Amino acid sequence: xxxxxxxxxxxxxxxxxxxxxxxxxxxxxxxxxxxxxxxxxxxxxxxxxxxxxxxxxxxxxxxxxxxxxxxxxxxxxxxxxxxxxxxxxxxxxxxxxxxxxxxxxxxxxxxxxxxxxxxxxxxxxxxxxxxxxxxxxxxxxxxxxxxxxxxxx
Amino acid sequence: xxxxxxxxxxxxxxxxxxxxxxxxxxxxxxxxxxxxxxxxxxxxxxxxxxxxxxxxxxxxxxxxxxxxxxxxxxxxxxxxxxxxxxxxxxxxxxxxxxxxxxxxxxxxxxxxxxxxxxxxxxxxxxxxxxxxxxxxxxxxxxxxxxxxxxxxxxxxxxxxxxxxxxxxxxxxxxxxxxxxxxxxxxxxxxxxxxxxxxxxxxxxxxxxxxxxxxxxxxxxxxxxxxxxxxxxxxxxxxxxxxxxxxxxxxxxxxxxxxxxxxxxxxxxxxxxxxxxxxxxxxxxxxxxxxxxxxxxxxxxxxxxxxxxxxxxxxxxxxxxxxxxxxxxxxxxxxxxxxxxxxxxxxxxxxxxxxxxxxxxxxxxxxxxxxxxxxxxxxxxxx
Amino acid sequence: xxxxxxxxxxxxxxxxxxxxxxxxxxxxxxxxxxxxxxxxxxxxxxxxxxxxxxxxxxxxxxxxxxxxxxxxxxxxxxxxxxxxxxxxxxxxxxxxxxxxxxxxxxxxxxxxxxxxxxxxxxxxxxxxxxxxxxxxxxxxxxxxxxxxxxxxxxxxxxxxxxxxxxxxxxxxxxxxxxxxxxxxxxxxxxxxxxxxxxxxxxxxxxxxxxxxxxxxxxxxxxxxxxxxxxxxxxxxxxxxxxxxxxxxxxxxxxxxxxxxxxxxxxxxxxxxxxxxxxxxx
Numbered sequence: 001x002x003x004x005x006x007x008x009x010x011x012x013x014x015x016x017x018x019x020x021x022x023x024x025x026x027x028x029x030x031x032x033x034x035x036x037x038x039x040x041x042x043x044x045x046x047x048x049x050x051x052x053x054x055x056x057x058x059x060x061x062x063x064x065x066x067x068x069x070x071x072x073x074x075x076x077x078x079x080x081x082x083x084x085x086x087x088x089x090x091x092x093x094x095x096x097x098x099x100x101x102x103x104x105x106x107x108x109x110x111x112x113x114x115x116x117x118x119x120x121x122x123x124x125x126x127x128x129x130x131x132x133x134x135x136x137x138x139x140x141x142x143x144x145x146x147x148x149x150x151x152x153x
Numbered sequence: 154x155x156x157x158x159x160x161x162x163x164x165x166x167x168x169x170x171x172x173x174x175x176x177x178x179x180x181x182x183x184x185x186x187x188x189x190x191x192x193x194x195x196x197x198x199x200x201x202x203x204x205x206x207x208x209x210x211x212x213x214x215x216x217x218x219x220x221x222x223x224x225x226x227x228x229x230x231x232x233x234x235x236x237x238x239x240x241x242x243x244x245x246x247x248x249x250x251x252x253x254x255x256x257x258x259x260x261x262x263x264x265x266x267x268x269x270x271x272x273x274x275x276x277x278x279x280x281x282x283x284x285x286x287x288x289x290x291x292x293x294x295x296x297x298x299x300x301x302x303x304x305x306x307x308x309x310x311x312x313x314x315x316x317x318x319x320x321x322x323x324x325x326x327x328x329x330x331x332x333x334x335x336x337x338x339x340x341x342x343x344x345x346x347x348x349x350x351x352x353x354x355x356x357x358x359x360x361x362x363x364x365x366x367x368x369x370x371x372x373x374x375x376x377x378x379x380x381x382x383x384x385x386x387x388x389x390x391x392x393x394x395x396x397x398x399x400x401x402x403x404x405x406x407x408x409x410x411x412x413x414x415x416x417x418x419x420x421x422x423x424x425x426x427x428x429x430x431x432x433x434x435x436x437x438x439x440x441x442x443x444x445x446x447x448x449x450x451x452x453x454x455x456x457x458x459x460x461x462x463x464x465x466x467x468x469x470x471x472x473x474x475x476x477x478x479x480x481x482x483x484x485x486x487x488x489x490x491x492x493x494x495x496x497x498x499x500x501x502x503x504x505x506x507x508x509x510x511x512x513x514x515x516x517x518x519x520x521x522x523x524x525x526x527x528x529x530x531x532x533x534x535x
Numbered sequence: 536x537x538x539x540x541x542x543x544x545x546x547x548x549x550x551x552x553x554x555x556x557x558x559x560x561x562x563x564x565x566x567x568x569x570x571x572x573x574x575x576x577x578x579x580x581x582x583x584x585x586x587x588x589x590x591x592x593x594x595x596x597x598x599x600x601x602x603x604x605x606x607x608x609x610x611x612x613x614x615x616x617x618x619x620x621x622x623x624x625x626x627x628x629x630x631x632x633x634x635x636x637x638x639x640x641x642x643x644x645x646x647x648x649x650x651x652x653x654x655x656x657x658x659x660x661x662x663x664x665x666x667x668x669x670x671x672x673x674x675x676x677x678x679x680x681x682x683x684x685x686x687x688x689x690x691x692x693x694x695x696x697x698x699x700x701x702x703x704x705x706x707x708x709x710x711x712x713x714x715x716x717x718x719x720x721x722x723x724x725x726x727x728x729x730x731x732x733x734x735x736x737x738x739x740x741x742x743x744x745x746x747x748x749x750x751x752x753x754x755x756x757x758x759x760x761x762x763x764x765x766x767x768x769x770x771x772x773x774x775x776x777x778x779x780x781x782x783x784x785x786x787x788x789x790x791x792x793x794x795x796x797x798x799x800x801x802x803x804x805x806x807x808x809x810x811x812x813x814x815x816x
Contacts, residue, residue, distance in 0.1 A: 059725065061717075071717035074724040077734045099722060139755070140730035144715050148727075148749045149658035149688040150471050150616075248547045251633075253590055260551045260572045261590055261631055296797075298782040301545035409791075412813050439786035441779050442547070444591045452591040456547070459785070467787055468777050470616035471749075480815030488789065495792035 003031035003105060011105065012078050013052055013129055021122050024115060028108045033101065040081055040096035040104070047084035047092045050109045053077055056102030060094045073141065074099065080133055085109035161358045162373035163380050166227070169343070169355055170201050171371050172313070176274045181311055184240060185276035186233060191219055193233040195240075198276065201227060212321035212506065215515030225352055228277055228345050231321035232505045236435030237275055237282055238289060241306045248302070248442070250453045272309030278339065279317045280332030281324075281505040285435035286312075287338050291497050292438050302456075311363060314339035318387045320394050323506030325519055328398035331503045333391040340364035344384045356384050397509075397519045399490075400526060401500065407522075408491035410531040412483065416524055421479035423514045428460035430508035430516075431485065436501050439466075461485050486518060546782050549588070549633035552609065557628055560612060560694050564659065565624055566600070569609040569632055576606035581666035582641030582773060582801045586781050587611060588633045592622025596778040596796070598747075599637060600662035602669035609634070612662035612694065638781040639800050642667060643771060647743045651680040653735070655756050657728055657748020658687050661694050663773050663800075664747055668698075671707050682709045682735060686728025686752070690714055690721040711735070728752065732759040739764050745801075747773040754811050757804050770804035791816055 005022045008014055008029065014022060034040060040051055043062060058081050059071040072094060075081050081104070084092050090109075116123030176183055177199075185198040188205045198204065210230040211218045222229050247266045254262070278286070290307060293300040317326075317333035326332030335342050339360040345353050356376050359365040376384075431437040441459040446452050459466065462481050467474045475481045493501030502518070509517045552569035559565050571577060579599050588594040595617070601610035615624050626632065644667070654664045664683075671681050687693045693712065703710040711731045713724040724731065729752065744760055746753050753772045761767060776788040776795045788795040791810050793802070810816055 057724065068719065070719075071721070071725045073726045073730075074713070076724070076731075079734075136730075136733060140727050143727040143729060143752070143755055146751070147688065147715070148751050149686075149692065149715070150614075150749060248545075251590060253631075258629065260553070261633075263548060263551070263633075265545055265548050293784060296783060298546040298784075300784060301547070412816065438784060441785060441787070442594060444588070444593050446591055454547070459779075459787070461786060465777075467789065469750075469775055470614070474776070475815045477815060484789075484816075487791075492789075492792035496794070 001030070002026050003029050007031070008105065011052060011054060013080070013133075017125055017129075021125055024119075024122060025107065025112075028111045028115070030106050031103070032106050033103050034098045036098050036101050038098050040098065040102070041092045043092055043095045045092050047082065047090045048109045049082075050085050050107040050112055051081040051096075052105040052107070053079050053081055054103040054105060056098060056104075057100040058102060059097045059099050061097055062094050069095075073144065079137075080130065083130075083134065085113075086130070161356050161376040161381065161384075162368065163376045164355050164357055164371065164373045166201060166352055166355070168371045168373060169227075169357075172341070172367055173198075173201060173276065175367055175370055176311060180271050181274035182271045183274045183276055184237075186228075186230070188219065192217065193219065193230055195233065195235040195237065195275075204228075204277070205230060209319060210321055212323045212510040213515075214323065214509045214517045215512055217510050224347055226318075226345055226347070227353070228315045229319050231317065231319060231324055232279065232281070232507050232510070234433050234507065234511055236433065236505075236507065237278060237286060238435050238438075240273055240275070241286070241310070242289060242293065242300075242303055242438065242440075244458045246302055246456050248454045248456050250447065250451060253450045253452075255450065268305075270306070272311065273306060274311040274313065276313045278312050278314045278335075279326075279505075280314070280335040281317075281326045281329075281503040282435055283312070283314055283335055283338040284329075284331040284503045285505070288436045288497065288499060288501065288503070289438060291499070292436075312339045313341045313343060314360070316342065316344040316384075316388055316391070318345060318391050320391055321506060321510070323397065323509040323517075324395050324504065325397040325399060325506060326504035327392055327395050328401065329500065329502055329504035330401075333395070334388050341367060344387055346380070346383050346387055356380055397506070397517075399502070399504070399519045399522050404500075404522070405491040405494045407526055407529060408487040411525050411529050412487070414525055414529065416521065416528065417479050417483050420482055420516060420521060421477065423516055424478050424482045425514060426462045426478045426481060427513060428462040429511045429513065431460040431462060432458065433507040433511045434489075435505060435507070436489075436503060461488070486521065489518075490522065547635070547780070549586070549594075549635040551631045552634045554626060554628050554630050554632060555608065557626070561692055564612060564614045564692075564694060566610060566612045567623070567626075567632065569611065569634065570607065571609075571634070572631075577609045577637075578606050579603060579637035579666075580641035581644060581670065582663060583637040583639045584663075584781075584800060585609075585611065585634050585636030585638070586778070587613075587623060588619065589622040589626055590631065590633060593619045594633075594635070594779065595619040595623075596638075596781060598663035598773070598800075600665045602673070603666050604669065604673045610665075612659075612665075614659045635781065638796055640798065640802075642745050642773075642801050644670070647745075648677060649679050651682070651737050651742040652678045653682045653684065653737065653742060653744045653760075655684045655728060655732075655744060655746040655748065655753075656686070657746075657752040658692060659694075660746070660748030660752075660773070661685060664745065665695070667745065668702060668708065672702060672705075675707070679741065680709070680737075681707065682737075683711070684728050684731045684735075685710070685712045686731075686748070687714055689716045690718050727755075729755045729759050732756065732763070737763075737765075739766065739769075743769045743771070745771050745773075750774070750811065757808075767805045767808070768803060772802055772804055772807070773800045774802055774807070775800065 204227045209222045249265045293303040341364040489501040556568040586594040600612045702708045779785040783794040783797040
């Protein structure tokens with residue numbers, strides 16, 4: 001069942017988006033819950049969904065030979081989980097495993113891309129909101145790997 | 154504080170010697186200038202004959218020479234590689250010793266080093282150095298905590314100051330407002346006045362009740378109008394001999410606005426980070442505390458001079474904060490001329506010129522300040 | 536010379552304390568529980584520090600990590616980073632430690648009474664904030680809300696987790712913990728501690744931030760809060776530099792005009808903001 005427009009526009013990502021655009025999104029959205037330890041998506045699979053986290057915590061992980069599966073970063077409330085749906089080859093780079101039970105708006109990414117192509121002003125409203133999140137994620141990732149906590153234990 | 158100095162007297166070298174003798178009788182350790190290894194240093198003196206009689210100096214950036222004068226002045230020179238800080242704030246001073254009893258459960262016993270040294274009398278302090286002593290008094294004594302060792306030495310201090318008559322080429326006290334005429338901070342003030350072929354004579358005034366007490370005991374005559382005129386000439390001639398200067402208007406903002414000025418790079422290429430300037434500077438006060446094992450079960454903690462030019466002077470666990478010579482030179486100069494003002498309400502520089510004379514590569518703080526001011530992208534009022 | 540000011544004490548003389556207990560918190564971090572040999576209570580303000588030394592080992596500035604409402608036991612948590620801390624780490628129960636202090640300007644706790652206080656701690660930056668947690672524990676309602684954002688390199692570097700979980704369970708703090716490097720047995724958040732900020736909501740006028748950790752963390756953390764419209768004047772850092780005298784006369788801890796030992800270690804962010812990005816200042 002599609003989430004109602006009034007529910008969607010409460011999400012901080014969609015704040016300030018015009019009613020017609022919210023309606024467009026509502027048509028391609030589902031409101032899903034994910035149990036702990038389940039996967040939103042798996043590395044290598046087709047990236048055909050846009051996940052907007054409403055509640056919960058997700059770990060982005062990948063497989064290291066000899067080290068096993070390690071978490072690269074965790075993503076929380078308000079964030080977009082996974083960007084691979086935006087650009088070719090549209091394949092997930094990492095897996096997303098649920099740590100704390102998740103409620104998310106899940107959009108059909110293939111339809112979303114098409115809608116953005118057909119209506120550039122709609123497309124711009126989406127990109128305008130994605131870019132600050134990517135920037136924040138990039139800054140945080142840079143800091144994460146700068147080893148800021150001083151001399152090694 | 155009552156205003157002294159209105160009564161000026163005329164005395165000869167003999168009376169000056171009797172002042173020295175009176176101070177020694179009172180138990181003072183008299184310290185004054187004397188020649189040692191081709192330099193004028195400050196050491197304990199017994200009589201005025203220990204002074205550099207008829208000796209003058211020639212100073213320039215990175216150069217210091219003594220020269221023979223054609224007269225018999227006692228104070229015919231400018232600053233020396235020594236400053237008076239080494240007596241109030243010794244290069245090495247024991248703070249306490251701690252004894253660990255062999256019985257491990259007994260607590261250690263701390264013995265604070267309380268020395269009963271004789272009070273000090275400084276003979277021949279120039280105006281720049283008077284200001285330097287006042288500055289170090291502020292650093293070490295004002296504030297919620299004071300340096301106990303410094304306090305005990307400064308408390309009994311007697312100062313016989315001398316108006317500078319022969320500033321050197323590196324002096325710039327006049328632009329710092331610290332000389333050449335001494336205005337305050339002394340017990341006695343003397344001006345040496347040349348007297349043709351005869352020995353120089355001296356005009357003397359008291360600057361404190363202690364000074365008055367000493368003057369009362371010696372033979373003297375009142376200074377005449379002519380004497381006072383000669384004194385004025387000495388001081389005016391001294392002022393004319395000072396050519397170096399620093400513009401102090403807005404100097405704090407000037408340096409705060411130019412922490413990334415390209416000139417620092419230029420200076421860093423010359424600076425050897427040898428720390429000479431911090432050792433000869435009469436106001437530099439940096440130190441460190443070290444623990445030294447003396448014998449079994451006994452450790453001493455000493456305070457020793459340190460310098461901001463050392464690599465690890467300021468660091469965090471991640472390493473030195475000022476790895477480059479540029480950053481350390483910048484720290485020294487901007488502290489001395491700018492941030493010192495925010496810390497203590499006055500400049501840290503007294504214009505004595507020692508840092509210019511004793512820099513092995515001749516870096517001139519007045520020249521660098523002028524270049525930065527002239528090329529500052531932010532205009533500072535002057 | 537005439538008049539000089541009169542102070543009775545020699546500020547360089549330490550007091551011997553005996554180690555009542557020593558705990559290893561992580562591979563390179565340990566805590567000392569100290570009691571003065573004269574049994575007198577030790578009063579301090581949260582955010583202040585002491586100069587500690589093993590006899591003959593030299594002194595280092597270590598933040599006070601004890602409960603201000605319990606002045607009978609003095610707690611210091613140290614990481615072994617150099618000779619002084621190494622010498623202290625070799626001591627054991629019943630050995631003596633020389634203590635001088637307390638020194639410095641602490642956290643402005645009067646400012647945050649009945650307000651929302653967000654503590655941001657990175658690595659070994661948690662101990663200087665512990666006194667605030669103890670105050671919250673002993674004075675329920677002192678803070679309207681107390682939130683702790685705590686980050687470390689790995690799970691093994693996290694300190695005092697049992698205490699933090701206990702305070703969380705007792706609803707004294709809201710706890711968010713994150714590590715930079717993942718490990719198989721860490722089920723919590725992975726990422727830099729500043730990434731925890733965008734997801735917490737607060738009322739700007741009534742919220743303050745006290746932070747202690749690597750300078751770079753504190754800089755980015757401040758920017759993240761300012762981006763969320765927190766007033767600059769509401770942010771306070773605890774800064775760190777090597778110290779020798781702790782009373783502003785040895786010169787080591789200077790940051791431009793400030794002596795970290797006596798003008799800090801706690802500083803309002805707006806006072807030092809312009810100094811933090813000048814290289815090698």
